[in-house]
Amino acid sequence: MASSWENLNVDNSKMRVYLSQPENSRPAPAVVVVQGQTGVDDFVKFSDLVATHGIVAAAPDLYHRDPPDCKDDAPTRRMRLRDATVIQDIDATVNYLKSHKSVDPSKIGIVGFCMGGRIVYLMSSVNPDIKAGVMYYGGDPFSAWGEGLSPFDRTKAIHCPIMGHFGEDDKNPSPADMRRLDAELTKFEKPHEFYSYPNAAHAFANFGSGNYRKHAADASWPRTFGFFEKQFKGE
Numbered sequence: 443m444a445s446s447w448e449n450l451n452v453d454n455s456k457m458r459v460y461l462s463q464p465e466n467s468r469p470a471p472a473v474v475v476v477q478g479q480t481g482v483d484d485f486v487k488f489s490d491l492v493a494t495h496g497i498v499a500a501a502p503d504l505y506h507r508d509p510p511d512c513k514d515d516a517p518t519r520r521m522r523l524r525d526a527t528v529i530q531d532i533d534a535t536v537n538y539l540k541s542h543k544s545v546d547p548s549k550i551g552i553v554g555f556c557m558g559g560r561i562v563y564l565m566s567s568v569n570p571d572i573k574a575g576v577m578y579y580g581g582d583p584f585s586a587w588g589e590g591l592s593p594f595d596r597t598k599a600i601h602c603p604i605m606g607h608f609g610e611d612d613k614n615p616s617p618a619d620m621r622r623l624d625a626e627l628t629k630f631e632k633p634h635e636f637y638s639y640p641n642a643a644h645a646f647a648n649f650g651s652g653n654y655r656k657h658a659a660d661a662s663w664p665r666t667f668g669f670f671e672k673q674f675k676g677e
Contacts, residue, residue, distance in 0.1 A: 443493045445486070450502070452534045453527065457506040459535060460486045462493040469546040471674045472498040472539040474532060474572075476554030476561045478648060479520040481505060485555065487649045492553075495667045498545050502535045504528060520557060524588035525564060532565050540571065549573060549674040553666065555648055556581055559606075560593055563623075566604055567596035574673035576605045576666050579644050581614040583623065597626045603633040605669045607662045609642035609655075637665060 445462040460482060464470055473492050477485045482503040492499035505512070505519050507527070512519070532552070540547040551574040554562040559580025566575040583593040604627065608620045615623070620636060627634045639658035645651040647659040 443490065445490060445493070448538075450534050450538055452531055453507065455506050457531060457534065458482065458503040459538065460489055460499075460501040460503075462486070462489040462499040463544050464493045464496045464498065466496060466544065469544060470496055470498050471549035471551065471670065472500065472542070472545040473550070473670065474535050474539070474552045474565075475499050475501040476532070476552065476558030477501060477504060478554075478556030478558055478645070479516045481516065481519075484648070484650060485558075488553075488555075491663075495670075497667075497670065498539065498542070500535050500539055502531050504531055506531075523557075525586055525590055526588060528561055528587070529565070529568055532561065533569055536569055536571050547571075551575065551670050551673065554578065554580065556645060563600075563604070564593040564596065566602050567593070567599040570601055573602050574605075574670055575602055576607070576669060578607045578647055578662070579609060579612055579615060580606070581644070583615070583619075594623070594626065597632065598630050600627070600630070600632045603669075603673055604635075605666065606634065606636040607647065607658075607666070608636065608638045609644060609646045609658065610638050610640050611643040614644065635665075635669065637662065 489499035553576040555578040559577035562575040562577040586592045642655045642658035645653040646655040
């Protein structure tokens with residue numbers, strides 16, 4: 443496995459992208475790893491985990507528009523994000539992967555945690571190059587960040603299968619939120635698989651989080667990577 447920090451020019455700003463590559467001799471599938479609100483640096487370990495499964499991982503820094511010396515806390519930085527610029531950043535990452543020599547451009551997915559889970563739902567409706575999405579406890583999918591529709595209100599436009607992982611003790615998204623998403627996806631006949639984990643709250647799969655719960659995280663990984671393998675094979 444090889445890893446590095448790359449820079450993409452997006453919206454007159456240099457966006458850091460953490461790239462983790464498996465030791466493959468031929469082009470591999472790729473997955474965009476979307477950070478939670480604590481920042482991209484907290485999600486490089488998961489990107490490396492993705493690479494151990496033979497998948498190229500790219501984790502973009504969605505806070506790249508903030509100045510390099512920004513001292514604001516994570517919730518403040520998150521509140522500055524807008525769906526329009528998030529879409530711009532993820533699209534740029536997808537395009538980067540499509541042009542990378544180690545990537546099979548027909549096999550690109552997305553996985554996200556916390557706010558990143560919400561972004562998975564959003565991007566599954568707007569970028570047709572994404573063939574599979576896995577959302578981990580995506581918070582507040584019912585509100586738009588800035589102008590436009592919320593991720594939930596874009597459900598009809600979702601074009602790829604989605605897998606969701608949720609904690610039974612989570613408050614955002616709550617079990618009721620999970621059921622609402624499930625019902626909406628079912629209503630529009632969108633392929634999806636949802637899993638709920640007991641004794642687990644928000645961020646149960648985030649490495650280093652105080653809410654990390656090994657039993658739930660370990661149960662989710664085979665499901666996540668099995669799902670990507672299945673979708674990339676076109677099943």
